[in-house]
Amino acid sequence: MNRIQAASVLSSEGVHAETQHRDASFVMSGHHCHSCYELFCVHSGACRFLLEDRLYDLQAGDFLLIPPMVLHYTRYVFGDCVRTVILFHRNDIGEDTMACMPGPESFFTETSVFHVPENERAQIAAVLQQMVMEDIRDDSCSAPLRKYGLQQLLLLCCRVCDFPREEMGGIRTTDPHIIRAARHISRYYASPITTEDVAREVGFSPNYLSRKFRQAAGIGLHEYIVYIRLYHAAQELLTTSDSITTIALRCGFSDSNYFKDSFKKKYGVTPRGFRKLA
Numbered sequence: 516m517n518r519i520q521a522a523s524v525l526s527s528e529g530v531h532a533e534t535q536h537r538d539a540s541f542v543m544s545g546h547h548c549h550s551c552y553e554l555f556c557v558h559s560g561a562c563r564f565l566l567e568d569r570l571y572d573l574q575a576g577d578f579l580l581i582p583p584m585v586l587h588y589t590r591y592v593f594g595d596c597v598r599t600v601i602l603f604h605r606n607d608i609g610e611d612t613m614a615c616m617p618g619p620e621s622f623f624t625e626t627s628v629f630h631v632p633e634n635e636r637a638q639i640a641a642v643l644q645q646m647v648m649e650d651i652r653d654d655s656c657s658a659p660l661r662k663y664g665l666q667q668l669l670l671l672c673c674r675v676c677d678f679p680r681e682e683m684g685g686i687r688t689t690d691p692h693i694i695r696a697a698r699h700i701s702r703y704y705a706s707p708i709t710t711e712d713v714a715r716e717v718g719f720s721p722n723y724l725s726r727k728f729r730q731a732a733g734i735g736l737h738e739y740i741v742y743i744r745l746y747h748a749a750q751e752l753l754t755t756s757d758s759i760t761t762i763a764l765r766c767g768f769s770d771s772n773y774f775k776d777s778f779k780k781k782y783g784v785t786p787r788g789f790r791k792l793a
Contacts, residue, residue, distance in 0.1 A: 530607050530661040532646040534599040537562070537591045546588035546734065546742065548782055550792065551602050552623065553581040554668075555589075556643060560596035564589055565732050565742075566626060576631040578672065582624060584792060586746060586781055590733035599643045603665055612666045615673050628679065635675040642668045692717050693731045696724060697739070704743045705767045710736045744768060745781055752790045759786045 546565065555564075557573045564571040564579060566587040573579060581587055605623065616622040631639050646664040649657040699716045700708070713736060714721040725736035734742060748766040751757065757765075763774035763786075778786050 528604060529658050530601065530603045530646070530665045532599060532601045532643065532650045532661060532664075534558075534597065534643070534647050537596045537598065539591050539594055541591050543589055543733075546586045546781060548584050548586050549581075549602065550583050551604050552583060553587075554601040554603070555579040555581065556599045556601075556639075558597040558599065558640065560591075561593040562589055562591050562596045562598065563593070563733065565734060569626075570732055571628060573628070576633060576636055578629050578631070578676070580623070580627045580629075582626060584749070584782065584789065585626065586742065586749075588733050592730075592733075599647065601643075601646065601665065601668075607662055607665055608669070609666055612669050615670055617673065617678050629672060629676040630679075631672070631676050635671075639668065639671055639675075642671065690727065690731060692719065692724070693728060696728060696736070697732075700740055700743055704740065704747060705765060707767065707769065708740065710740070713740070740767075741777055742781075745778055748774070748778065748786070749782065749789065752786055762786075 555573070555578065557575050557577050559575050561572060561574045564573060564587060566579075566581065566585060571579060572593075608623070613619050613623075642664055646661050646668070649660045649664070696713050696717050699713050703712075710721040710725060714724045717724055719727070721736065728734070728736045728739060732739065744767045748762050748768075751762045751766065752759075755762070759775070760771045763771045766774075768774035768777075775786055778789070782789055784792070
């Protein structure tokens, strides 16, 4: 297990940074989440993110900010990609830095995508490289230097990046069958729908549609149904005081024990433990 994996699993304090080269042969074991923030930067190439109920295609110069406990999954379907991942906590961000961010009250509570113009990338890349080197060096000065680097990075991004105002929602693919299937699941996830129901709506066999869906989103059709149900259940755990069984049933799970097992597998904590994190 490398340093940044340990940081995500153990939720260790402090800022951690790692740069890796990925290609289409790299396959993640499954969608996952962290109890810390993740800032994902693409240096070259492109990759695809399935995040909650949205799909993002990231290109060179793109940043994706992922808040804590948000399910996500990365695919490198476009070939070679060089990216840096930074893990950090809210208390790693200085108040002065926070005040400079666009919409400071909500910026770190929502997923956001922002883009570095090509003529500004060298300066951003130099800060990222220094943070990664300090993560490797890891002496007594490294932790504060990485924290300082995070402030510098965020402030530079605030100065030079393009922050789209519109919400980037939905599965973003040109395949109308995938869009139709995803919308059907998002609309009827609370009902006892099956892969057969979704395939019938689209006009394909369940196996064929599931293969097409996995190619687009990196996840099978049945997995996506469970994924969407878990996403909505997580939101209800944080925003209502209803019982876990009530939430499970309302989000399409007919068996509360299956719901609890699925939730812990994906979020790393029980539904009750997740609610206590709020």
